Amino acid sequence: MSAFEHTPVLLEEVLEQLDPTAGGVYGDVTLGGGGHAKAILERSSPDGRLIGTDRDSSALEAAGAALSGFGERATLRKARISELVAVLASLQIDKLDGVLADLGVSSVHLDRAERGFSFAKDGPIDMRMDRTEGETALDLIGRSDPEELANLIYRYGEEHRSRKIARSLRRAYEEGELRTTGDLRHAVHRAVGGRRGRVDPATKTFQALRIAVNDELGELQALLEQAPHALRLGGVVAVISFHSLEDRMVKHAFRDSEQLSPLTKRPIVASERERADNPRSRSAKLRAARRVEVAA
Numbered sequence: 001m002s003a004f005e006h007t008p009v010l011l012e013e014v015l016e017q018l019d020p021t022a023g024g025v026y027g028d029v030t031l032g033g034g035g036h037a038k039a040i041l042e043r044s045s046p047d048g049r050l051i052g053t054d055r056d057s058s059a060l061e062a063a064g065a066a067l068s069g070f071g072e073r074a075t076l077r078k079a080r081i082s083e084l085v086a087v088l089a090s091l092q093i094d095k096l097d098g099v100l101a102d103l104g105v106s107s108v109h110l111d112r113a114e115r116g117f118s119f120a121k122d123g124p125i126d127m128r129m130d131r132t133e134g135e136t137a138l139d140l141i142g143r144s145d146p147e148e149l150a151n152l153i154y155r156y157g158e159e160h161r162s163r164k165i166a167r168s169l170r171r172a173y174e175e176g177e178l179r180t181t182g183d184l185r186h187a188v189h190r191a192v193g194g195r196r197g198r199v200d201p202a203t204k205t206f207q208a209l210r211i212a213v214n215d216e217l218g219e220l221q222a223l224l225e226q227a228p229h230a231l232r233l234g235g236v237v238a239v240i241s242f243h244s245l246e247d248r249m250v251k252h253a254f255r256d257s258e259q260l261s262p263l264t265k266r267p268i269v270a271s272e273r274e275r276a277d278n279p280r281s282r283s284a285k286l287r288a289a290r291r292v293e294v295a296a
Contacts, residue, residue: 007295008035017288021046034063082222095232119185157208228259231291260289
């Protein structure tokens with residue numbers, strides 16, 4: 001499963017915030033290829049533990065291979081982000097010393113045409129993180145009327161031309177012209193015109209459909225609510241987001257919580273060198289907060 005390997009973003013910055021130490025127990029709720037998890041285990045040697053989860057079976061398999069050398073120090077489970085507390089309970093773990101969530105889609109998902117996340121390679125209109133359950137993006141388009149679809153694209157994609165796009169998608173679906181991600185991109189272009197600058201006009205629509213299919217904001221909200229209960233006093237939650245909707249949620253949750261104290265006034269972003277070496281890091285924003293005692 002080496003094909004799932006990718007460069008973890010903001011790695012040193014994550015380690016600085018979590019500060020893994022020997023004997024600590026840490027959670028990574030978005031394992032991916034296991035890059036962040038491996039670094040956490042190395043930093044917490046010789047006896048630090050990591051509880052890693054991912055909803056994607058292929059990611060779990062890849063992470064299992066990458067972390068096999070750590071033996072029983074690494075415990076991996078297939079689970080959603082929102083199931084963190086339940087996973088800890090099943091393992092009889094009371095509290096964590098730190099938890100990391102690296103949100104969004106990995107470069108591996110984008111590169112695999114059969115996953116349907118990208119229009120760069122033609123594939124089925126799927127977009128599910130877990131292909132064993134739930135509806136595909138095509139299913140979602142098929143069951144939504146133009147108004148519902150427009151509202152979804154506007155809310156999750158922050159796309160101001162959502163009504164035109166929604167009508168075009170529904171028309172393409174009803175006429176049997178929506179079979180691949182290339183067809184989906186074409187339907188967006190038909191509504192608002194083709195690419196003129198650096199960003200393809202279909203990007204926001206693809207983002208919106210992916211977020212909706214995977215309930216990404218609902219999953220993030222659940223993590224932000226569970227983090228204070230999953231962390232010991234002094235424990236740290238770190239979240240890497242990739243678009244403004246996520247970043248605002250994290251910012252407000254850390255700011256408004258009585259049990260979390262923000263460690264980052266502003267989001268930490270990648271260095272110029274990392275942005276040059278790893279294009280995925282260009283939109284990454286890291287925020288962290290520490291679990292504190294609630295004032296009496």
